[in-house]
Amino acid sequence: MNSTNNITKAKNIESSLSKTVNRKMNNEKQKTIIDDLDRGIYDIKDEFDYGFKTESGLTPEIVREISSKKNEPTWMTKFRLKSLQIYNNLEVPPWGPDISELDIDNIITYVKPKTDMKTSWDDVPSEIKNTFTRLGIPQAEHASLAGVGAQYDSEVVYHKLKENLLKQGVIYTDMESALRDYEEVVKKYFMTCVPPSDHKFAALHGAVWSGGSFVHIPEGVHVDIPLQSYFRSNAPGAGQFEHTLIIVEKNASLHFIEGCSAPKYSVNNLHAGCVELFVKENARLRYSTIENWSKNMFNLNTKRCIVEKDGLIEWVSGSFGSKVSMLYPMSVLKGEGARSEFTGVTFAGHGQHLDTGTKVIHAAPYTTSVVNTKSISKDGGSAVYRGSLKVLKSAHHSKATISCESLMMDNISTSDTIPAIALLNDEVDIGHEAKIGRISDDAIFYLMSRGVSEEEARAMIVRGFVEPIAKELPLEYAIEMNNLIKLELEGTIG
Template sequence: MKQNDLNFDYKFGFSKPEKSVFRVKKGINEEIVSQISIRATDKAMNSWEDLPSEIKDTYDRIGVPEAEKNFLAGVSAQYESEVVYESIQKELTKQGVIFCDMDTGLKKYPEIVKKYFGTIISPYDNKFAALNSSVWSGGSFVYVPRGVKVALPLQAYFRINARNFGQFERTLIIAEPESFVHYIEGCTAPIYTTSSLHSAVVEIIVKPGARVRYTTVQNWSKNVFNLVTKRARVEKNAVMEWVDCNIGSGVTMKYPSCFLVGDGAKGEVLSIAYAGSAQHQDAGAKMIHMAPNTTSRIVSKSISGHGGRTSYRGLVQVLPGASNSKVYVSCDALILDEESRSDTYPSMKINENEVDIQHEATVEKLGEEKLFYLQSRGISKSEAEGLLVNGFIEPVVKEIPLEYSIELNRLINLEMAGSVG
């Protein structure tokens, strides 16, 4: 790879003065990487008893079975759903779909990986991308051949085991023309990890007429900095949909992006963020319109409570020549109490005249009158809060597969009640 100067401004994206949480010396080796990831403990978590009590409590409250508990806690390498996974794999193989972890992908399909790896997010993109590109492990590799529509969502949940809860996950999805795939990562139960930095890179190529939906339910434990770069290249008449739910982690910074490079390409980001005590969810979206007749839609719903902070950070850029583009941005924030905070940083750079732009933003508090209204129907105050919050995120939740959306609603209610660690 050509040696570039790393000190250039971002071409597309955000940049602001740095504030270091900590520093390490230049260069990269195993020692530096482990320094960056601030291992909280060197001792591997080998049993349920070793887990922090708040994580165990949460599992008990949401009623996760013992076998899953061990898996979710990252203490078990075996998981019963392997059987389920194998039968799915068989079906996928028949269709010519590849779905495996990235390490396997590179070994078995080097020609595909080499062709696309790093083409959407180069190692020079930002320092976390640089770090990830140097030391990545885990993540998923998905390849969908031309015209193939994958009926069931591909769930990383089935594929990964404890070992692969990669700290520097690298995911690559290639959807050939006219194909469709829905990929789901994460799960609603909190995932405990001893590594405090999670820095993943996700690259997606959506070829002409294809459609990819990528759903994330992020619930890392609260010691985690979750700094993720996600980007899709969307070609002619192709559709990319990001559904992004952030509930866990201490700090999340994540702005799924669509580069709309082909005529008629569509990009969508639907996101939900919940920030509770000592959490900062800095989430949003980026849409870069590079071709005519492209459409983008961003719907962001954020909730802050118990002193938490949410930020919406969005960028929509319409480049010269991207005529007849349509942009829709809607960001709504709900603040549950006086201690909590929400900020909105929308930015739009429109360099084309023939465009249709809509932007809506609302901030609301959970009003006493609405709560009283519900209470006067016999609903307790905390149930009423839950109902209103679920109603607030409903437009996004309905886009998520049912089994996740039910858990998501319950989890947010639990978080709000302050009963989850």
């Protein structure tokens, strides 16, 4: 069977509001379009002080310098240099959002904070510790997490795992320590799932990666409470290139949470992290992410998972911040009966272009994938679902369902759905559904007739729209998302 491309597009849907209301909304919109919402704690900048940083731009010397500062084995230095070569030979992808504004020569690729990694918050320098305290990380660690990693600019400043998990052989550490202490494991897996040749930013990542988390869950071990890594980018004009490598062995399970944020600077920042996940036979992994980067961030992150026989990967992905995001977590269902579930929500406001989605490859029989996404765009923001589903010849009796819904808050915002589906097998069951809409005036009137203000009526509808996703998020993030929706909507109506 040949591939089918299905493009649904809806822009500038005519409003059915009466003249009076239209006029009112326009007035209020002019008054209230806000470029920078008060992002509260996220925008508190620390004074930019660092232990070591590279010059802007990228040369083999800079790459060697990063590698030697980290005392890496020769194979890694070579790997970096080879990646740099690939990077120089690859073009920026010709599709997707415009990223021409991103000038890589002006991005500082490595910023070492003035501390080494600690295992007690008391040892972390107070100004860095304060940042994470404001973000609620130590409290969350105490209350509801099995382990925490905290990265500040290019390096991990804190890593800690609960004692009982240590005893069961669980490894949760930063990538630098992993490269030193578990060199053979890292060498076996590192960038095999996402090779540097994959695309230009994967190559860049291979050349300048720094920080990130390494997790290894031994066979049969169930980690009942989540591990969380938090990535904070503080230095202006810097890139963050953390590498996350997670291996969940046979019959084991894990919930991993990744949080990201950065304060707003006038220069562009770049995030080109890489996440490689290996889910072995009958293992389960839930990978939850909330990205709340500031609106000067180019978020060009690559995430991929290889799932073996009867394994399960669950992606939960929330994209709120950044100026441009290109983010398409991918599942390769390699073993018979492997499953993938993707749940995603994207919220694009003024000046944001969030191009998000997921890729699934069914490479074995009886594999299953479910995709469920919601996006909201407002104040001229653009939210695009870009997905790819491929069922290989070998993957008979596979099943895939895709459902994408978009909500546009006004007539200047846009929303596209671009799902590519390629089926090389007839014995498959595929369902695809895409809905694009805007908030109906009758729904707002209905809610207002029960006493709630127009602003609250809109927030109710939006919260209701994302409810199925919100309930998948870790609690504190679900609350954060609701607050964010409130924050984002407060500017819309007077």
